[in-house]
Amino acid sequence: MRDLSLHLMDILRNCVDAGSSKVSIGLKADRDDDVLTITVDDDGRGIDPGIANCVKDPFVTTRKTRKVGLGLPLLADSARMSGGSLELVSKEKGTLVKALFSISHIDRPPLGDIGATVAGIIGAETDIRWILTFDNCNKIFSLDTDDIKKRTEGMDFSQPVIIAWIKDYVNEGLKFVFGGVLNEISC
Amino acid sequence: MKSLAELEQIRKKALEDVRLRNSEKDSTRVVVGMATCGIAAGARPVMNAFIEELGKRSLGNIKVTMTGCIGVCRLEPIVEVFEKNGTKVTYVNMTPEKAVRIVAEHLVNGRVCLDYTIGAAEK
Numbered sequence: 001m002r003d004l005s006l007h008l009m010d011i012l013r014n015c016v017d018a019g020s021s022k023v024s025i026g027l028k029a030d031r032d033d034d035v036l037t038i039t040v041d042d043d044g045r046g047i048d049p050g051i052a053n054c055v056k057d058p059f060v061t062t063r064k065t066r067k068v069g070l071g072l073p074l075l076a077d078s079a080r081m082s083g084g085s086l087e088l089v090s091k092e093k094g095t096l097v098k099a100l101f102s103i104s105h106i107d108r109p110p111l112g113d114i115g116a117t118v119a120g121i122i123g124a125e126t127d128i129r130w131i132l133t134f135d136n137c138n139k140i141f142s143l144d145t146d147d148i149k150k151r152t153e154g155m156d157f158s159q160p161v162i163i164a165w166i167k168d169y170v171n172e173g174l175k176f177v178f179g180g181v182l183n184e185i186s187c
Numbered sequence: 188m189k190s191l192a193e194l195e196q197i198r199k200k201a202l203e204d205v206r207l208r209n210s211e212k213d214s215t216r217v218v219v220g221m222a223t224c225g226i227a228a229g230a231r232p233v234m235n236a237f238i239e240e241l242g243k244r245s246l247g248n249i250k251v252t253m254t255g256c257i258g259v260c261r262l263e264p265i266v267e268v269f270e271k272n273g274t275k276v277t278y279v280n281m282t283p284e285k286a287v288r289i290v291a292e293h294l295v296n297g298r299v300c301l302d303y304t305i306g307a308a309e310k
Contacts, residue, residue, distance in 0.1 A: 009221065016253075063255065063256060066256070071223045116232075120231060120235065123252075124221075151192070151194040152195075152197075158250055158252075160242035161245070161247065162194070162201060165197050
């Protein structure tokens with residue numbers, strides 16, 4: 001994966017496959033500790049306790065098409081390579097994925113086109129409520145698909161014009177929160 | 188800075204697009220393989236190219252969605268086009284440029300881009 005937005009897409013697909021109805025996505029930069037935290041919190045069916053301890057093993061997967069599953073292992077590797085870690089918390093209902101990255105580490109992947117990831121998944125999975133929050137240096141941006149639903153008065157927002165607008169909206173928020181350059185994190 | 192209020196304008200435009208094409212009620216679907224294999228091969232820019240091009244042409248009745256691993260990871264990014272009449276066309280080794288051509292030739296004019304299909308790749 002070239003950047004964090006592609007990892008995010010991969011993890012969000014897991015939430016969809018787990019049958020979630022509400023997914024919260026968070027990107028939070030903590031300048032004092034030099035930590036970027038990406039959280040994905042869903043209310044899906046969760047990870048089978050039998051494999052919960054070994055899902056970071058690429059040869060453990062629930063998919064049927066082949067015997068390797070690389071989504072979480074690749075994310076775990078990206079996090080580890082940049083001085084961070086990947087935590088998985090099985091909740092009563094659903095899973096919380098928490099990926100930590102050291103912001104200043106030279107191997108930390110750039111943020112990438114988060115707007116394209118978020119807009120793509122919102123448009124493709126309109127039945128799920130998506131909540132997005134960016135947080136950096138007291139600057140906060142958030143998006144809740146329930147608000148979009150209200151604004152569009154229940155219209156199906158998988159329409160290309162609406163998805164394109166969401167993409168630009170999210171990327172504007174990303175620039176506002178994380179600094180002028182889309183890919184980078186600054187104050 | 189954009190605000191959610193803009194959505195009301197966009198909604199009007201989108202409704203207009205749908206109204207104009209209401210005769211084609213069972214819409215065509217463009218399904219992009221978005222598993223780890225697809226994402227790593229560049230599926231997301233392909234999906235965005237479809238969304239952008241469909242938006243430009245006001246083709247609001249065509250849905251762009253995602254699916255998991257289709258099973259031929261070496262041919263990713265893979266895009267399946269499900270037509271109104273139930274037929275399916277599978278495009279492989281996709282790029283954003285190819286997506287633009289597929290919108291123009293296949294989705295607008297109904298001519299399948301045979302050279303991009305799985306049949307052509309696996310001859």
